[in-house]
Amino acid sequence: MTCMVKICGINSEDAAIAAMSAGADALGYVFFPPSPRHISLKGAKTLTERVPNSIYKVGLFVEAGDEALENAIKAGNLDVIQLHGKESPERVAEVKERFGLKVMKAISVSTANDIENAKKNYDGVADFLLFDAKPPKDSVLPGGNAVSFDWTLLTGQNFQSNWMLAGGLDPSNVAEAVKITGAPWVDVSSGVERSKGVKDPRKISAFIQAAKGY
Numbered sequence: 728m729t730c731m732v733k734i735c736g737i738n739s740e741d742a743a744i745a746a747m748s749a750g751a752d753a754l755g756y757v758f759f760p761p762s763p764r765h766i767s768l769k770g771a772k773t774l775t776e777r778v779p780n781s782i783y784k785v786g787l788f789v790e791a792g793d794e795a796l797e798n799a800i801k802a803g804n805l806d807v808i809q810l811h812g813k814e815s816p817e818r819v820a821e822v823k824e825r826f827g828l829k830v831m832k833a834i835s836v837s838t839a840n841d842i843e844n845a846k847k848n849y850d851g852v853a854d855f856l857l858f859d860a861k862p863p864k865d866s867v868l869p870g871g872n873a874v875s876f877d878w879t880l881l882t883g884q885n886f887q888s889n890w891m892l893a894g895g896l897d898p899s900n901v902a903e904a905v906k907i908t909g910a911p912w913v914d915v916s917s918g919v920e921r922s923k924g925v926k927d928p929r930k931i932s933a934f935i936q937a938a939k940g941y
Protein backbone atom coordinates (compact mmCIF):
# COMPACT_ATOMS: atom_id res chain seq x y z
CA MET A 728 0.00 0.00 0.00
CA THR A 729 1.33 3.46 -0.86
CA CYS A 730 0.58 6.74 0.82
CA MET A 731 1.37 10.44 0.83
CA VAL A 732 4.22 11.66 3.02
CA LYS A 733 4.81 14.85 5.01
CA ILE A 734 8.30 15.48 6.38
CA CYS A 735 8.00 17.89 9.30
CA GLY A 736 10.57 20.15 10.93
CA ILE A 737 12.42 21.13 7.77
CA ASN A 738 15.05 23.61 8.96
CA SER A 739 17.96 23.16 6.55
CA GLU A 740 18.57 23.20 2.82
CA ASP A 741 19.91 19.61 2.99
CA ALA A 742 16.71 18.33 4.56
CA ALA A 743 14.53 20.18 2.05
CA ILE A 744 16.48 18.80 -0.91
CA ALA A 745 16.49 15.24 0.46
CA ALA A 746 12.73 15.33 1.06
CA MET A 747 11.87 16.83 -2.32
CA SER A 748 14.13 14.51 -4.30
CA ALA A 749 12.82 11.41 -2.50
CA GLY A 750 9.21 12.34 -3.38
CA ALA A 751 7.75 14.03 -0.29
CA ASP A 752 4.22 15.36 -0.82
CA ALA A 753 4.35 17.97 1.96
CA LEU A 754 7.07 19.77 3.90
CA GLY A 755 6.45 21.07 7.41
CA TYR A 756 7.97 24.20 8.99
CA VAL A 757 7.75 24.64 12.77
CA PHE A 758 6.80 28.10 14.05
CA PHE A 759 6.95 27.29 17.76
CA PRO A 760 9.97 28.76 19.60
CA PRO A 761 10.31 26.02 22.29
CA SER A 762 10.88 23.42 19.54
CA PRO A 763 14.41 22.50 18.43
CA ARG A 764 12.97 22.61 14.89
CA HIS A 765 11.68 26.18 15.14
CA ILE A 766 12.57 28.44 12.21
CA SER A 767 12.55 32.21 11.86
CA LEU A 768 10.43 34.06 9.29
CA LYS A 769 13.60 34.76 7.31
CA GLY A 770 14.57 31.06 7.45
CA ALA A 771 11.10 30.09 6.27
CA LYS A 772 11.31 32.48 3.33
CA THR A 773 14.66 31.05 2.22
CA LEU A 774 13.67 27.41 2.67
CA THR A 775 10.33 27.64 0.88
CA GLU A 776 11.35 29.72 -2.14
CA ARG A 777 12.26 26.77 -4.35
CA VAL A 778 9.53 24.36 -3.29
CA PRO A 779 7.33 23.54 -6.32
CA ASN A 780 3.57 24.12 -6.15
CA SER A 781 2.99 20.36 -6.31
CA ILE A 782 4.33 20.02 -2.73
CA TYR A 783 2.29 21.39 0.19
CA LYS A 784 4.13 23.87 2.41
CA VAL A 785 2.70 23.33 5.89
CA GLY A 786 3.23 25.74 8.79
CA LEU A 787 3.01 24.19 12.27
CA PHE A 788 1.67 26.39 15.08
CA VAL A 789 0.66 25.90 18.71
CA GLU A 790 -2.17 28.18 19.84
CA ALA A 791 -0.82 31.05 17.73
CA GLY A 792 -2.60 34.38 17.26
CA ASP A 793 -3.67 35.81 13.91
CA GLU A 794 -0.67 38.12 13.58
CA ALA A 795 1.84 35.27 14.00
CA LEU A 796 -0.12 33.16 11.51
CA GLU A 797 -0.27 36.00 9.00
CA ASN A 798 3.45 36.76 9.21
CA ALA A 799 4.43 33.12 8.74
CA ILE A 800 1.93 32.57 5.90
CA LYS A 801 3.44 35.53 4.06
CA ALA A 802 7.08 34.59 4.74
CA GLY A 803 6.69 30.94 3.77
CA ASN A 804 3.93 31.28 1.16
CA LEU A 805 2.19 28.50 3.10
CA ASP A 806 -0.57 26.24 1.73
CA VAL A 807 -1.68 24.51 4.93
CA ILE A 808 -1.91 25.62 8.58
CA GLN A 809 -1.24 22.84 11.10
CA LEU A 810 -2.76 23.64 14.52
CA HIS A 811 -1.00 21.42 17.04
CA GLY A 812 -2.30 22.78 20.35
CA LYS A 813 -5.64 22.92 22.15
CA GLU A 814 -7.37 24.98 19.43
CA SER A 815 -11.19 24.59 19.55
CA PRO A 816 -13.32 23.55 16.54
CA GLU A 817 -14.47 27.21 16.39
CA ARG A 818 -10.88 28.42 16.17
CA VAL A 819 -10.14 25.88 13.41
CA ALA A 820 -13.12 27.18 11.40
CA GLU A 821 -12.09 30.79 12.07
CA VAL A 822 -8.49 30.25 10.85
CA LYS A 823 -9.77 28.50 7.74
CA GLU A 824 -12.16 31.34 6.96
CA ARG A 825 -9.76 34.19 7.79
CA PHE A 826 -6.80 32.96 5.77
CA GLY A 827 -8.53 30.92 3.05
CA LEU A 828 -6.06 28.05 3.44
CA LYS A 829 -6.40 24.37 4.29
CA VAL A 830 -6.27 23.70 8.03
CA MET A 831 -4.96 20.57 9.73
CA LYS A 832 -5.92 19.85 13.35
CA ALA A 833 -3.69 17.65 15.48
CA ILE A 834 -5.55 15.17 17.69
CA SER A 835 -3.74 13.71 20.72
CA VAL A 836 -4.54 10.02 20.98
CA SER A 837 -4.19 7.46 23.73
CA THR A 838 -7.61 5.76 23.78
CA ALA A 839 -10.56 5.03 21.44
CA ASN A 840 -12.40 7.94 23.10
CA ASP A 841 -9.90 10.39 21.62
CA ILE A 842 -10.78 9.19 18.11
CA GLU A 843 -14.52 9.39 18.86
CA ASN A 844 -14.17 12.94 20.22
CA ALA A 845 -12.23 13.99 17.13
CA LYS A 846 -15.03 12.59 14.94
CA LYS A 847 -17.64 14.52 16.90
CA ASN A 848 -15.78 17.82 17.10
CA TYR A 849 -13.31 18.25 14.25
CA ASP A 850 -14.24 15.82 11.45
CA GLY A 851 -15.47 17.85 8.46
CA VAL A 852 -14.38 21.10 10.18
CA ALA A 853 -10.63 20.71 9.55
CA ASP A 854 -9.42 19.75 6.07
CA PHE A 855 -7.02 17.25 7.67
CA LEU A 856 -7.07 15.42 10.99
CA LEU A 857 -3.57 14.55 12.21
CA PHE A 858 -3.56 11.70 14.74
CA ASP A 859 -0.52 11.94 17.01
CA ALA A 860 0.35 10.34 20.35
CA LYS A 861 -0.35 12.21 23.59
CA PRO A 862 2.92 13.85 24.72
CA PRO A 863 4.80 12.50 27.75
CA LYS A 864 3.81 14.37 30.97
CA ASP A 865 7.15 16.21 31.28
CA SER A 866 7.41 17.27 27.61
CA VAL A 867 7.47 20.97 26.67
CA LEU A 868 6.31 20.01 23.17
CA PRO A 869 2.75 18.87 22.39
CA GLY A 870 4.18 16.82 19.48
CA GLY A 871 7.48 15.87 17.91
CA ASN A 872 8.33 13.57 20.82
CA ALA A 873 8.98 10.30 18.95
CA VAL A 874 6.09 8.65 20.79
CA SER A 875 3.56 6.39 19.08
CA PHE A 876 0.08 5.19 20.10
CA ASP A 877 -1.88 1.98 19.52
CA TRP A 878 -2.31 2.03 15.73
CA THR A 879 -5.16 -0.51 15.83
CA LEU A 880 -7.38 2.29 17.23
CA LEU A 881 -7.50 3.60 13.64
CA THR A 882 -8.11 0.26 11.91
CA GLY A 883 -11.29 0.40 9.81
CA GLN A 884 -12.05 4.03 10.72
CA ASN A 885 -13.49 6.44 8.15
CA PHE A 886 -13.45 10.22 8.31
CA GLN A 887 -15.02 13.02 6.27
CA SER A 888 -11.77 14.97 6.50
CA ASN A 889 -8.57 13.74 4.92
CA TRP A 890 -6.22 12.41 7.63
CA MET A 891 -2.64 11.68 8.62
CA LEU A 892 -0.95 9.31 11.01
CA ALA A 893 1.95 10.69 13.08
CA GLY A 894 3.89 9.95 16.26
CA GLY A 895 7.01 7.84 16.59
CA LEU A 896 7.13 6.81 12.95
CA ASP A 897 10.50 5.95 11.38
CA PRO A 898 11.84 4.09 8.33
CA SER A 899 11.60 0.72 10.10
CA ASN A 900 7.97 0.90 11.28
CA VAL A 901 6.10 3.14 8.81
CA ALA A 902 5.10 0.36 6.38
CA GLU A 903 3.56 -1.66 9.23
CA ALA A 904 1.80 1.45 10.57
CA VAL A 905 0.24 2.15 7.15
CA LYS A 906 -0.81 -1.50 6.81
CA ILE A 907 -2.55 -1.51 10.20
CA THR A 908 -4.24 1.89 9.96
CA GLY A 909 -4.84 2.34 6.21
CA ALA A 910 -3.57 5.90 6.63
CA PRO A 911 -3.71 7.93 3.39
CA TRP A 912 -0.95 10.21 4.74
CA VAL A 913 1.92 9.83 7.22
CA ASP A 914 3.89 12.57 8.98
CA VAL A 915 7.31 12.29 10.62
CA SER A 916 9.82 14.46 12.40
CA SER A 917 12.00 12.72 15.05
CA GLY A 918 12.26 9.44 13.13
CA VAL A 919 14.23 11.08 10.30
CA GLU A 920 16.71 12.94 12.53
CA ARG A 921 20.31 12.16 13.52
CA SER A 922 19.91 14.19 16.73
CA LYS A 923 17.10 16.35 18.16
CA GLY A 924 16.24 18.97 15.54
CA VAL A 925 18.84 17.83 12.99
CA LYS A 926 17.43 16.02 9.97
CA ASP A 927 19.28 13.10 8.37
CA PRO A 928 18.92 13.11 4.54
CA ARG A 929 19.44 9.33 4.34
CA LYS A 930 16.70 8.62 6.88
CA ILE A 931 14.36 11.01 5.04
CA SER A 932 14.90 9.11 1.84
CA ALA A 933 14.53 5.69 3.53
CA PHE A 934 11.32 6.82 5.25
CA ILE A 935 9.69 7.99 2.01
CA GLN A 936 10.66 4.78 0.20
CA ALA A 937 9.26 2.63 3.00
CA ALA A 938 6.01 4.62 3.28
CA LYS A 939 5.38 4.56 -0.44
CA GLY A 940 6.41 0.90 -0.79
CA TYR A 941 9.04 1.53 -3.47
Ligand SMILES: O=C(O)c1ccccc1N[C@@H]1O[C@H](COP(=O)(O)O)[C@@H](O)[C@H]1O
Nearest residue numbers: 735762870871872873893894895916917
Ligand atom coordinates in the same frame (compact mmCIF):
# COMPACT_ATOMS: atom_id res chain seq x y z
O1 LIG B 1 8.22 18.74 15.65
C1 LIG B 1 8.05 19.53 16.60
O2 LIG B 1 9.01 20.09 17.15
C2 LIG B 1 6.67 19.79 17.08
C3 LIG B 1 6.48 20.80 18.02
C4 LIG B 1 5.23 21.08 18.50
C5 LIG B 1 4.13 20.38 18.05
C6 LIG B 1 4.29 19.35 17.12
C7 LIG B 1 5.54 19.05 16.61
N1 LIG B 1 5.74 18.06 15.66
C8 LIG B 1 4.71 17.21 15.14
O3 LIG B 1 4.54 16.10 15.98
C9 LIG B 1 4.16 14.95 15.23
C10 LIG B 1 4.96 13.73 15.63
O4 LIG B 1 6.33 13.94 15.54
P1 LIG B 1 7.42 12.76 15.73
O5 LIG B 1 7.60 12.14 14.37
O6 LIG B 1 6.90 11.80 16.73
O7 LIG B 1 8.64 13.47 16.17
C11 LIG B 1 4.30 15.33 13.78
O8 LIG B 1 3.00 15.60 13.31
C12 LIG B 1 5.05 16.64 13.77
O9 LIG B 1 4.49 17.44 12.76
